[in-house]
Amino acid sequence: xxxxxxxxxxxxxxxxxxxxxxxxxxxxxxxxxxxxxxxxxxxxxxxxxxxxxxxxxxxxxxxxxxxxxxxxxxxxxxxxxxxxxxxxxxxxxxxxxxxxxxxxxxxxxxxxxxxxxxxxxxxxxxxxxxxxxxxxxxxxxxxxxxxxxxxxxxxxxxxxxxxxxxxxxxxxxxxxxxxxxxxxxxxxxxxxxxxxxxxxxxxxxxxxxxxxxxxxxxxxxxxxxxxxxxxxx
Amino acid sequence: xxxxxxxxxxxxxxxxxxxxxxxxxxxxxxxxxxxxxxxxxxxxxxxxxxxxxxxxxxxxxxxxxxxxxxxxxxxxxxxxxxxxxxxxxxxxxxxxxxxxxxxxxxxxxxxxxxxxxxxxxxxxxxxxxxxxxxxxxxxxxxxxxxxxxxxxxxxxxxxxxxxxxxxxxxxxxxxxxxxxxxxxxxxxxxxxxxxxxxxxxxxxxxxxxxxxxxxxxxxxxxxxxxxxxxxxxxxxxxxxxxxxxxxxxxxxxxxxxxxxxxxxxxxxxxxxxxxxxxxxxxxxxxxxxx
Numbered sequence: 001x002x003x004x005x006x007x008x009x010x011x012x013x014x015x016x017x018x019x020x021x022x023x024x025x026x027x028x029x030x031x032x033x034x035x036x037x038x039x040x041x042x043x044x045x046x047x048x049x050x051x052x053x054x055x056x057x058x059x060x061x062x063x064x065x066x067x068x069x070x071x072x073x074x075x076x077x078x079x080x081x082x083x084x085x086x087x088x089x090x091x092x093x094x095x096x097x098x099x100x101x102x103x104x105x106x107x108x109x110x111x112x113x114x115x116x117x118x119x120x121x122x123x124x125x126x127x128x129x130x131x132x133x134x135x136x137x138x139x140x141x142x143x144x145x146x147x148x149x150x151x152x153x154x155x156x157x158x159x160x161x162x163x164x165x166x167x168x169x170x171x172x173x174x175x176x177x178x179x180x181x182x183x184x185x186x187x188x189x190x191x192x193x194x195x196x197x198x199x200x201x202x203x204x205x206x207x208x209x210x211x212x213x214x215x216x217x218x219x220x221x222x223x224x225x226x227x228x229x230x231x232x233x
Numbered sequence: 234x235x236x237x238x239x240x241x242x243x244x245x246x247x248x249x250x251x252x253x254x255x256x257x258x259x260x261x262x263x264x265x266x267x268x269x270x271x272x273x274x275x276x277x278x279x280x281x282x283x284x285x286x287x288x289x290x291x292x293x294x295x296x297x298x299x300x301x302x303x304x305x306x307x308x309x310x311x312x313x314x315x316x317x318x319x320x321x322x323x324x325x326x327x328x329x330x331x332x333x334x335x336x337x338x339x340x341x342x343x344x345x346x347x348x349x350x351x352x353x354x355x356x357x358x359x360x361x362x363x364x365x366x367x368x369x370x371x372x373x374x375x376x377x378x379x380x381x382x383x384x385x386x387x388x389x390x391x392x393x394x395x396x397x398x399x400x401x402x403x404x405x406x407x408x409x410x411x412x413x414x415x416x417x418x419x420x421x422x423x424x425x426x427x428x429x430x431x432x433x434x435x436x437x438x439x440x441x442x443x444x445x446x447x448x449x450x451x452x453x454x455x456x457x458x459x460x461x462x463x464x465x466x467x468x469x470x471x472x473x474x475x476x477x478x479x480x481x482x483x484x485x486x487x488x489x490x491x492x493x494x495x496x497x498x499x500x501x502x503x504x505x506x507x508x509x510x511x512x513x514x515x516x517x518x519x520x521x522x523x
Contacts, residue, residue, distance in 0.1 A: 070421045070422070094407075
């Protein structure tokens with residue numbers, strides 16, 4: 001579904017990705033793990049068109065490098081960014097509905113709301129509240145919900161557990177599994193190694209902008225060298 | 234005595250509503266993308282000349298040409314964004330300077346072009362349904378073109394408020410809050426920016442047409458109104474529609490009262506005096522969100 005070939009990118013003057021190649025097949029959950037500064041976030045930014053890149057990014061045969069960010073999103077490749085990037089002064093409902101804004105003219109475009117509410121019932125209770133008044137966990141739910149409103153085929157999540165109470169982390173990971181079961185492919189960037197590898201099918205380990213190991217999630221999780229050398233655990 | 238006071242207050246209100254609408258257009262663009270449109274007054278001047286030309290050659294009344302000129306200015310705003318501003322946004326070197334000088338240069342260009350085409354002398358629209366008419370209520374004189382202009386300004390504010398409640402209005406607000414995040418959900422922010430410029434220009438266009446019904450029309454007429462609009466936007470709070478309305482009326486009143494009590498030539502001194510006081514105590518303006 002997604003194929004990266006020899007992808008390089010600079011972020012704020014630093015070479016953040018150096019010749020990364022990876023593949024994501026339809027229906028998978030693929031985790032990208034690695035220490036801080038390994039280039040995980042830049043990887044997702046590169047796929048969603050937010051940083052200049054060299055190399056190849058192919059999504060179902062289309063070259064994403066030639067597309068502007070909003071066209072990439074319309075292709076069904078959607079990023080839930082680091083820091084969530086909600087619209088803080090708009091209501092929860094407006095944030096969600098704007099996810100379907102690009103599909104104006106499609107009478108069914110608000111249908112994913114049902115899915116969002118079944119995944120995150122809390123959001124339905126807080127529809128009229130401003131996004132900025134939500135707790136960290138609720139904001140993450142809203143960010144995922146907003147992305148689901150775009151009807152993604154590849155959902156990319158950047159550190160969804162960041163700044164969230166442990167109890168809610170489990171809820172969010174469970175939601176990611178349910179989203180995959182509905183047919184959405186997931187590319188997950190996480191600092192929390194154990195949790196990410198638990199729900200992922202396969203994983204790539206990044207270190208200073210390069211893929212240093214890849215394999216099934218179980219293999220990576222069981223490899224003591226990986227944990228010590230690349231993840232600082 | 235009451236009649237005199239009322240006369241002053243109403244005079245301030247009538248002018249203040251025009252100031253408010255001019256400021257609303259400026260505030261809309263600034264709030265959306267943090268770019269000060271230094272050519273805002275020149276857009277208003279162009280709308281006034283459009284009204285003048287339509288009146289002189291087509292015999293249209295200012296009220297009739299309102300939609301035409303608003304549409305023209307909308308198109309011009311979109312054109313300015315697509316042709317100039319989008320390019321200025323994409324430069325990688327000294328972007329802040331480029332953004333200032335691009336609209337500053339545009340202002341000088343438009344003013345020069347108007348001078349070249351229309352000449353520098355003052356013109357005015359002196360026939361029409363309302364031209365030169367006044368109503369008198371309880372000893373207070375109400376010049377009808379100004380009353381009509383104020384009513385149109387209020388309707389325009391209601392229109393802007395209605396737009397802000399639509400789905401497009403939400404997208405506008407979202408773009409203003411996080412221009413990168415809207416792209417991630419498939420919204421073409423360039424399109425939103427262009428429409429924002431169109432809307433801002435159309436807003437000042439409406440003010441210009443109505444102003445042309447009772448004010449002189451000349452290539453330099455925009456400068457003074459733009460200056461007051463900058464003060465109004467800063468006073469009301471950047472990006473706030475209600476702030477522009479309240480601050481515009483406030484400035485109109487301050488001008489009118491100063492002119493009546495002290496000396497007409499001092500009216501702008503009070504305006505800028507109040508502005509400085511507000512900046513000292515409420516630097517984000519009366520209704521500032523930032």
